[in-house]
Amino acid sequence: MLGVTEKKEIFNFFTTLVEKLSGISYGKGKEYLIESRLNELAISLGYKDIKELYNVCRRRADLKLLNEIVDALTTNETYFFRDRHPFEALKSHIFPELFKKREKEKRIDIWSAACSTGQEPYSIAMLLLEHFSTYLRSYNVFIYATDISKKSIERAKQGLYHQIEINRGLPANYLVKYFKQEGSYWRIDEKVRRMVKFEVLNLLEADLKVRQKFDIIMCRYVLIYFNLDTKKKVFTKVWNRLKPGGYLFLGATEVPPVTLPDMEKKTIGRTICYYKKDQAS
Ligand SMILES: C[S@@+](CC[C@H](N)C(=O)[O-])C[C@H]1O[C@@H](n2cnc3c(N)ncnc32)[C@H](O)[C@@H]1O
Numbered sequence: 001m002l003g004v005t006e007k008k009e010i011f012n013f014f015t016t017l018v019e020k021l022s023g024i025s026y027g028k029g030k031e032y033l034i035e036s037r038l039n040e041l042a043i044s045l046g047y048k049d050i051k052e053l054y055n056v057c058r059r060r061a062d063l064k065l066l067n068e069i070v071d072a073l074t075t076n077e078t079y080f081f082r083d084r085h086p087f088e089a090l091k092s093h094i095f096p097e098l099f100k101k102r103e104k105e106k107r108i109d110i111w112s113a114a115c116s117t118g119q120e121p122y123s124i125a126m127l128l129l130e131h132f133s134t135y136l137r138s139y140n141v142f143i144y145a146t147d148i149s150k151k152s153i154e155r156a157k158q159g160l161y162h163q164i165e166i167n168r169g170l171p172a173n174y175l176v177k178y179f180k181q182e183g184s185y186w187r188i189d190e191k192v193r194r195m196v197k198f199e200v201l202n203l204l205e206a207d208l209k210v211r212q213k214f215d216i217i218m219c220r221y222v223l224i225y226f227n228l229d230t231k232k233k234v235f236t237k238v239w240n241r242l243k244p245g246g247y248l249f250l251g252a253t254e255v256p257p258v259t260l261p262d263m264e265k266k267t268i269g270r271t272i273c274y275y276k277k278d279q280a281s
Pocket of ligand 1: 023024114203222
């Protein structure tokens with residue numbers, strides 16, 4: 001059992017470390033969550049408990065260990081077609097508009113900027129196959145999906161989902177059409193899987209690591225874990241990766257932490273998104 005002072009010291013050490021590395025800000029009241037997740041990680045790595053992990057980190061923490069700690073402290077909650085209405089807006093308004101607008105380039109770029117285990121980018125890929133397959137024959141549609149959590153990205157690449165994950169949000173006709181059953185798991189079809197490129201990426205480094213620009217950016221339910229200053233910095237880095245004429249989505253309960261001159265709030269059906277003004281508009 002850890003004493004109160006020891007607990008506080010360990011909590012402060014790990015919260016400071018994780019915030020510096022990932023932006024994720026753990027306020028007071030999260031001590032139990034941190035302790036239980038890091039105890040589990042410590043044991044899986046062959047240490048006795050969180051205290052031994054703490055001592056190791058203070059002496060010599062290599063990059064691999066630091067990444068495992070960050071990974072253990074991320075919250076990867078997600079599901080297919082989360083909130084539904086952003087996907088309705090993509091289908092009814094945004095994709096039809098973009099396919100028209102990008103007629104010359106014949107290219108559309110999409111970024112799922114904190115994709116967790118892949119349900120978000122795969123939902124977009126399935127929506128495209130289901131409703132825009134004619135365009136897919138002549139357009140190059142690139143879906144880039146990134147997350148700081150290596151474990152989540154590895155799972156996303158596998159495209160293998162448990163029945164419980166399937167039950168959350170995936171319409172039955174999509175299950176029949178785009179998945180194959182493997183025991184109590186379902187594997188996503190290869191044609192959906194190969195539409196998405198997954199990579200581990202820390203959004204704090206988005207300006208340095210992501211060079212290209214996107215027509216659609218999904219940056220949903222990730223800024224909520226950052227403090228206001230980090231929210232502003234990350235949002236601006238992500239916004240800078242949006243092409244003029246492109247759309248950015250936040251989570252349904254989120255608002256942009258900054259207002260930028262080229263940003264226009266748009267309501268499409270039941271969803272709100274942020275449009276980057278282009279010269280023509
Ligand atoms: C709650 S999930 C949201 C997943 C998905 N966007 C959705 O809306 O369903 C938040 C994700 O943000 C990721 N994350 C947290 N900090 C990050 C950072 N600094 N860079 C990239 N991803 C981060 C976590 O690993 C986690 O998978």
